[in-house]
Amino acid sequence: MALIVQKYGGTSVGSVDRIRNVAQRVAKYKAQGHQVVVVVSAMSGETNRLIALAKEMQPQPDPRELDVMISTGEQVTIALLAMALKDLGLKARSYTGWQVPIRTDNAFTKARIEDISDASMRTDLDSGHVVVVAGFQGVDGDNNITTLGRGGSDTTGVALAAALKADECQIYTDVDGVYTTDPRIVPEARRLKTITFEEMLEMASLGSKVLQIRSVEFAGKYKVKLRVLSSFEEEGDGTLITFEEDDNMEQAIISGIAFNRDEAKITIIGVPDKPGIAYQILGPIADANVDVDMIVQNVGHENTTDFTFTVHRNDFSRAMDIVKKIAGEIGAREVKGDDKIAKVSIVGVGMRSHVGIARNMFEALSKEGINIQMISTSEIKISVVVEDKYMELAVRILHQAFNLDKAA
16 A cells, blocks of 8 residues: 555646546545545636736735635635545545645745645545645745745645655646657657656756646655656556666666747846956846846956846846846946747756767757857756747757657
């Protein structure tokens, strides 16, 4: 008998019939003698509907009240799933985040989990119940309802698996695993049987939408065995996210191609080339809670330099306003912005032991006339910024260049 945590996303519980299908899947695991904790998202489209309602009342909704409102989507789903399980003759009990409780900090709309109490859940599991928990939400020290940010149900699932020391955390979604890249762009993309946590973390941070990055970080930190599966297929092993690099990974130099359309670039031209200038620019950006991704500072010339960084496209206008003010204060010559860019990345633990990867990547892009605007690297990834109109072409070319359509 194993303790399994299963998480089902919005598309998996998008209708009453799909919730019944989830209940039947859970029932099969119970029939095999397993203890099961199920984490669910709101029904597909529900969170967006609730946010739209809030914005009708306030253009910039109060964060505390917004969390109170959008957390109701998951509350509906847990009740419906518990009913469906009981209809199949199983014992089930639903929990909201505050009932567990899942304790978080007080950063409304993007709270971080601080502690989870497992006592009530263990009592129910030991008495034969399926425990159904609302994803995406928790409660802060003042008993305010909080939410974990979009995609936070993945994080809830992994965090519960860590707290309960579950044998496996299964993430059910509308795809049957992690692919070498998005099959909608490259039909030849392959499902990976295994991928390392390092690679999955890079893929998630670079734009892969299969798993939310914080959930992968959580799984890596607490050594949670993680598997990605499809809720629309009866059988299949999905993709296992592992801690070890197996023998085959030595052959797979590159495991996948990630991309992100949601990037924007800001360049400050003629910045005084002196110590502390990067802090003067990026300090106010951080204070405004804007995440910075890639950063490039050119070699100084005649006591000035150019400073370029990327942000999420949603933060572009706000970041530009901040930077224009900073540029005036530090005596920079000009500020330029570009929200028509995309980031394309190759990821693979095999890069540690193989040379010439960057050369092959740049050669493949060069042959197609794709200009590289920025480059950033880590031990197992290389990312480039290109014009967004070339993004899909770049992904296809790199997928072919590194033979990702062929099984290792």
